Amino acid sequence: MNFEFSEEQVMIKDSVARFVRDEYDFDTRRKIIDSEEGINRDFWTMFAELGWLSVPFEEQYGGFGGSVEDLVAVMEELGKGIVVEPYVSTVVIFGGLLSAATNADLKSTYIPKIIDGSCLGSFAFLEPQSRFEIADIATSATVGKDGYAINGTKTVVFNGASADSLIVAARTSGEQFDRDGISLFMVAADAPGVSIHSYKTMDGQSASTISFNDVLVTESQLLGAAGQGMEIVDQVMPNILLALSAEALGIMATLNAITVDYTKTRQQFGTPISSFQALQHRMVDTFMACEQSKSLLYRGLCDANKVAVDPSVGTAELLKSVHALKATVAKYGKLIGEEAIQIHGGIGITDELNIGHYVKRLMTINVTFGDADFHQKKFNQLSYSSL
Amino acid sequence: MDINFSAQDLEFRDEVRAFFASEYDAKVAESLSSGQGEDYKEAIVAWQKKLHAKGWIAPGWPKEYGGTGWSVTQKFIYETERGAAGIPDVVPFGLKMVAPVIYTFGSEEQKAKFLPRILSSEDWWCQGYSEPGAGSDLAALNTTAEYAGDNYIVNGRKIWTTFAQFADWIFCLVRTSKDVRKQQGISFLLIDMNTPGVSVKPIPTIDGKHSLNEVLFEDALVPRENLIGEQDKGWTYAKALLAHERTGMAEVADSKRMLANLKQRAAAEVNGGQPMIADPVFQMRLSDIEMQLMALEYTELRVFASMAAGGMPGPESSLLKIKGTEISQSIHELQLQLAAYYGGALQGDLSNQQLGHEFAAEARKSYMYGRAASIYGGSNEVQRNVIAKAVLGL
Numbered sequence: 214m215n216f217e218f219s220e221e222q223v224m225i226k227d228s229v230a231r232f233v234r235d236e237y238d239f240d241t242r243r244k245i246i247d248s249e250e251g252i253n254r255d256f257w258t259m260f261a262e263l264g265w266l267s268v269p270f271e272e273q274y275g276g277f278g279g280s281v282e283d284l285v286a287v288m289e290e291l292g293k294g295i296v297v298e299p300y301v302s303t304v305v306i307f308g309g310l311l312s313a314a315t316n317a318d319l320k321s322t323y324i325p326k327i328i329d330g331s332c333l334g335s336f337a338f339l340e341p342q343s344r345f346e347i348a349d350i351a352t353s354a355t356v357g358k359d360g361y362a363i364n365g366t367k368t369v370v371f372n373g374a375s376a377d378s379l380i381v382a383a384r385t386s387g388e389q390f391d392r393d394g395i396s397l398f399m400v401a402a403d404a405p406g407v408s409i410h411s412y413k414t415m416d417g418q419s420a421s422t423i424s425f426n427d428v429l430v431t432e433s434q435l436l437g438a439a440g441q442g443m444e445i446v447d448q449v450m451p452n453i454l455l456a457l458s459a460e461a462l463g464i465m466a467t468l469n470a471i472t473v474d475y476t477k478t479r480q481q482f483g484t485p486i487s488s489f490q491a492l493q494h495r496m497v498d499t500f501m502a503c504e505q506s507k508s509l510l511y512r513g514l515c516d517a518n519k520v521a522v523d524p525s526v527g528t529a530e531l532l533k534s535v536h537a538l539k540a541t542v543a544k545y546g547k548l549i550g551e552e553a554i555q556i557h558g559g560i561g562i563t564d565e566l567n568i569g570h571y572v573k574r575l576m577t578i579n580v581t582f583g584d585a586d587f588h589q590k591k592f593n594q595l596s597y598s599s600l
Numbered sequence: 601m602d603i604n605f606s607a608q609d610l611e612f613r614d615e616v617r618a619f620f621a622s623e624y625d626a627k628v629a630e631s632l633s634s635g636q637g638e639d640y641k642e643a644i645v646a647w648q649k650k651l652h653a654k655g656w657i658a659p660g661w662p663k664e665y666g667g668t669g670w671s672v673t674q675k676f677i678y679e680t681e682r683g684a685a686g687i688p689d690v691v692p693f694g695l696k697m698v699a700p701v702i703y704t705f706g707s708e709e710q711k712a713k714f715l716p717r718i719l720s721s722e723d724w725w726c727q728g729y730s731e732p733g734a735g736s737d738l739a740a741l742n743t744t745a746e747y748a749g750d751n752y753i754v755n756g757r758k759i760w761t762t763f764a765q766f767a768d769w770i771f772c773l774v775r776t777s778k779d780v781r782k783q784q785g786i787s788f789l790l791i792d793m794n795t796p797g798v799s800v801k802p803i804p805t806i807d808g809k810h811s812l813n814e815v816l817f818e819d820a821l822v823p824r825e826n827l828i829g830e831q832d833k834g835w836t837y838a839k840a841l842l843a844h845e846r847t848g849m850a851e852v853a854d855s856k857r858m859l860a861n862l863k864q865r866a867a868a869e870v871n872g873g874q875p876m877i878a879d880p881v882f883q884m885r886l887s888d889i890e891m892q893l894m895a896l897e898y899t900e901l902r903v904f905a906s907m908a909a910g911g912m913p914g915p916e917s918s919l920l921k922i923k924g925t926e927i928s929q930s931i932h933e934l935q936l937q938l939a940a941y942y943g944g945a946l947q948g949d950l951s952n953q954q955l956g957h958e959f960a961a962e963a964r965k966s967y968m969y970g971r972a973a974s975i976y977g978g979s980n981e982v983q984r985n986v987i988a989k990a991v992l993g994l
Contacts (some may be wrong), residue, residue: 214672214905216604282601473992493988494981500992501919508898508916509891515602515898537891589891593883596890600867600877 216511229287233294235246239567242330246417250376252298257372260329266304269452270312274324280442281452281517285348285459285510294465295574297417299333300371305456307334307425309449310380310397319399323378335376337367337423338446345583347382348392348443352425354383361385363398363406366424371581373421374411376402381425382446385439397442399434400425416577417570451520453580453582454535455513458542461578462510464571465503465546468553471568472496474556492556499552509538536592543585546575605673613677620685623650632688637810641724641766647826648690648721655658659696663702665711666719672908691742691763692724694718695703697841698771701788705829705837714769714790718777728758728772728791728815729838736982737813739782739835743817745774745789747831750824752776752789754797754817760976764800764813767793773838776831788824788834797821807969808946850924855893858931862886862938863961869938876938885937889930896923922980922987925973932963939963943958 218226236256245253260266268275269284273511277283284305291300308327311320352365355531363383373379379400381450383535400407406428437445471495476487486492517533550572554561561568579585608801631643634789651657657676661667670678672870682689690696699718702710717723734741743756746761764770770791777785791798797820803812828837866877876882903917936943942960953959972979988994 214605214901214908216601216902216905218601342670361987430894450969478992490985493992493994494984496992496994497984497987500987501913501923504836504899504919505895508895511601511902512894512898515603518602534894534932537887537894541891541895544657550874570862589884589887590880592891593880593887596887597863597877600863 218282218286222283225265225268225283225288226286229265229290230293232257232259232263233296235288237296239570242295242297242417242570243581246413250375251413251417251419252372257298257333258330261328266302266330267328269304269308270324270328274321275328276324280521281455282514284452284456285514287543288456288459288504289463292460292574295417295464295469295571298457299335299375299418301457301460302336302376303327303332303334306324306336306449306453307376307378307380307499309452310336310436310445313448314397314446316433316436317437318433319436323399332377333372333375334378334380335370335373335421336382337370337373338382339367339369341368345587346390346448347582348395349390350382350395351389352381352383354385354396354398354430355384357429360429360434361396361398363400363425363428363430366422368422370421371414372419373402373409373423374419375456378402379407379423380436382442387440392443394440395438395442396439397445399436399577400428400430404428404430414577416574418577450530450582451513451517451535454539455510457578457581458506458510458513458535458538461542461546461575462506462580463504464575465499465506465542465549468549468568468571469496469499469503472499472553477556486556490584494501495552495556502548506538506542506545509517510535511547513538517593533592533595536588536595539583540585540588540592543579543588546579547585550575609673612674613681616678616681617685619654619656620681620687624685624687629686637765639746641763641865644688644691645721645724647687648880651690652720654791657690657721658698658699660696661699665699665715672904675902675982676908680853683851683855684857686857691724693727693767693771694723694769697727698725698769698790699846701771701828701837701841704840705788707825709825710790710828724763724766726761726764726767726770726813726815728761728770728792730760731749731756731758736979738838739786741773741786743772743774745776745787745822747776747824751821752824752827754789754791754820754822756817758815759803759812759815760787761800761813761815762811764793764815765802769793770798770815771828773834776834780832783835785832786834786838787824787831788828790828791817791820791822792826795820795822795958805969806971807965809969811969816987849920850894850920851895852897852900852924855924855928855931856897858928858935859886859893861959862931865935868941869957873886883935887926889934894926896920896927899923905979915987918983918987918991919947921977921988922947922974922983925980928973929970932967935959935963936967942968 220281264277267277267286268279272278284507289472311323314320323332340351354361360558363381379402381398382395383398385396406426409421409423413421414420444584476492477485479486513534516527516534519527519530553568557568560566630638648657656668659668659670659678661874663669684939695718699715701715707821725830729738731741731743745752745754755819770793772789772791773786774789775785781916799816801814803814804810805812867875869876899916907913914937939960941990943964945955947955947961
């Protein structure tokens with residue numbers, strides 16, 4: 214039994230923590246958000262030099278050969294700084310899909326570029342009607358003489374504005390809700406027929422509406438077998454949920470720490486408000502919420518490590534664990550965010566204070582790839598339908 | 601990160617599993633669950649004697665006094681298997697509460713006199729802590745012990761004394777000095793329940809059972825040799841014991857078994873022809889609990905892992921009692937919800953089978969008595985005070 218991060222993981226965790234502490238204070242972050250592109254390219258280069266962009270990738274592509282556990286170590290610390298550079302979009306999701314892809318040429322072309330920082334990527338999957346059902350895809354890829362033509366609109370594509378390349382989920386066969394028939398294509402962001410309209414999001418990041426008008430792609434741009442794109446998505450999804458939850462956990466722990474500290478200095482009625490039992494018990498509840506979330510994260514990691522050794526066992530447990538984790542993190546994240554604001558009082562709802570900005574990132578994570586109710590329903594299906 | 605056990609630990613787990621499977625048979629289970637009064641005492645004592653014969657009665661004790669010498673991991677495995685098998689824990693008052701005080705703070709004579717009889721379940725112990733005016737504020741206790749000759753003369757009233765009706769001995773906190781800080785005038789006394797002046801009065805509880813009592817002391821003479829450690833130092837000894845009491849309170853394995861039973865019952869109970877387990881609202885209530893329990897299981901594992909590595913339990917340990925009792929109470933609540941009308945029957949001479957919905961009456965009783973879980977062992981509000989101070993520094 215072991216719940217410690219390895220020496221190597223502690224090293225990388227410490228290096229991210231140092232960066233957040235020394236170079237990524239709240240004012241720096243605000244300036245980045247207000248800048249034209251909304252991310253700091255110099256920092257991204259620095260991430261590449263420090264090896265953070267290589268963490269989950271196989272050594273044959275120049276990666277660190279890390280597991281999802283290594284990724285979690287990084288994400289928790291990035292969460293503490295609510296870092297807006299597109300690590301989730303590029304490394305966790307875009308990179309994760311590539312790692313699970315079977316197209317060797319695409320992998321050997323793009324993974325090294327992610328690692329050296331020269332390629333930012335995004336996953337264009339969501340459509341105006343699809344909400345949390347990834348398989349609800351109307352965007353079509355119809356067979357033409359040299360490949361396919363993609364037509365349709367993708368919405369809320371995270372970090373689409375700065376992406377060099379997009380992985381696009383489009384339907385090559387089947388009906389709107391079918392899981393079969395979805396294909397994943399690698400498409401250059403500047404390919405003819407791609408038009409991108411971007412906007413800022415509440416968490417200091419950005420998203421885009423992207424339309425595809427007869428965008429021509431060849432078979433060589435397919436990540437895997439045509440029509441089997443959901444297999445790749447399913448394979449990566451536990452890791453994505455673990456990584457997002459780790460980021461959320463970093464934010465939750467930070468919100469709790471800031472709030473506890475604040476109550477020790479804020480004086481009312483001639484005494485620090487930390488002495489009020491009504492507030493103490495609420496802070497104990499948010500402390501417990503954070504610890505319970507951490508336990509579910511560790512549970513998910515233990516399950517993922519087991520599946521990594523032998524994929525034929527433990528997949529059902531892993532899915533149950535990650536659904537429980539994402540649902541719990543969403544629920545507790547909301548509790549912790551709301552309590553942080555309430556306990557701060559009026560200052561808690563100001564834009565000037567960092568609290569609200571942590572809360573808004575939690576709110577974005579909450580809906581990314583399914584909110585609390587969505588994941589709890591999935592958990593219920595897995596747990597109770599066979600009884 | 602992993603939760604893998606070593607080959608030896610797995611071997612140990614199999615041994616424990618096999619022992620429980622062969623020794624804790626349906627007959628023992630039946631007499632324990634349906635037993636009231638003396639039947640219950642007989643059944644649990646018989647089971648404890650089996651554990652004693654096997655040498656497994658006191659995993660928490662140091663080996664020199666009769667403990668098992670198990671590693672932290674082995675103790676954890678043992679507890680997990682016990683809960684999974686649906687076997688009730690040993691009666692804690694002797695084995696888990698007073699014994700650690702005796703072997704830590706008692707004299708050689710006291711150890712020799714009391715510990716073997718606790719191990720063999722010859723003596724039944726009960727706990728004399730709470731009083732009408734001393735609940736969460738335990739140090740406000742008022743039962744006095746006046747030193748005269750070679751005896752203490754004890755006067756006062758203890759309440760919520762579980763199973764005092766069966767007890768041969770009671771361990772008490774008594775006031776030996778006034779006019780000092782209230783924690784400083786308290787002593788730890790062991791009192792023979794047969795002492796003239798000691799009497800027991802039942803306190804019926806809302807589950808319809810009799811487990812709680814009031815214990816009265818009217819000029820009861822207690823020999824000085826029954827004082828633990830030094831006079832007026834009892835609070836220190838009791839505090840050490842309270843910490844001991846809190847560590848075993850997550851009861852994850854027990855809650856997992858209760859939840860598994862609840863799911864089986866929910867598959868059997870129907871509403872409008874649909875099994876309750878298929879009802880989407882019921883499923884949400886169920887998974888609210890199950891996800892919490894999955895988290896608590898790992899919180900407990902994290903605590904055990906840090907203890908097994910020779911460390912002290914970290915801040916995560918302090919929430920075990922609160923979350924553990926909240927979860928077991930919410931299982932009781934959902935079970936009662938499942939019992940619907942059928943949980944209201946006071947069965948009289950009818951058997952559970954005759955009543956139908958066999959689990960229902962028990963569901964009501966567990967729910968009612970289960971309310972005590974967030975009150976005893978330091979109420980959950982007191983636990984929150986402890987975390988606020990010790991962990992958050994508020």
